[in-house]
Amino acid sequence: MNSKLAAIAVSLLLLSSCAPNATPTTSTTTASVQTNDTKLLNGSWRLISLNGKAVSSADVSRTPQLTFQVAEQRVNGFTGCNRVFGGATATATHLTFQHLGSTRMACAEENLEQPFLAALSDTTLAYQVTSTQLTLLKENQPVLVFTRTKAE
DSSP states (O other): OHHHHHHHHHHHHHHHHHSOOOOOOOOOOOOOOOOOOGGGGBEEEEEEEETTEEOOOTTGGGSOEEEEETTTTEEEEEOSSSEEEEEEEEOSSEEEEEEEEEOOOOOSSOOSHHHHHHHHTSSEEEEEEOSSEEEEEETTEEEEEEEEEEEO
16 A cells, blocks of 8 residues: 555656646736826916815915926926925926925915925925826825916
């Protein structure tokens, strides 16, 4: 009986050695990366959503706005109370803000200035742009959504 078990074991060993070597397969999944035409950024954009909440357009003159000049790597705009200005560099997937500054006028009424500047303070944000809408994303979540007001 032991010889039968030994014969079966040897047979199984021989059969397994004849089987083709299985090579482990690895699958790499890369996230789809949106590529943008950076020239579409040129022009003025009015804020319509901040951190997932719609921005009231009751008084458009008090709504935060940004104007990009891609070739000059510049951005300027309005926070709802003060002017904002600085550098902005665009790649096909990200916007990098540098040396943002703003005027410091006192504002009597409640406005979006602080949350707007806080969102812009994340110096590098992913973005998606079309001819009519600009979305700035942090960790794939929209933080600022703009609508075009004027193209350049």
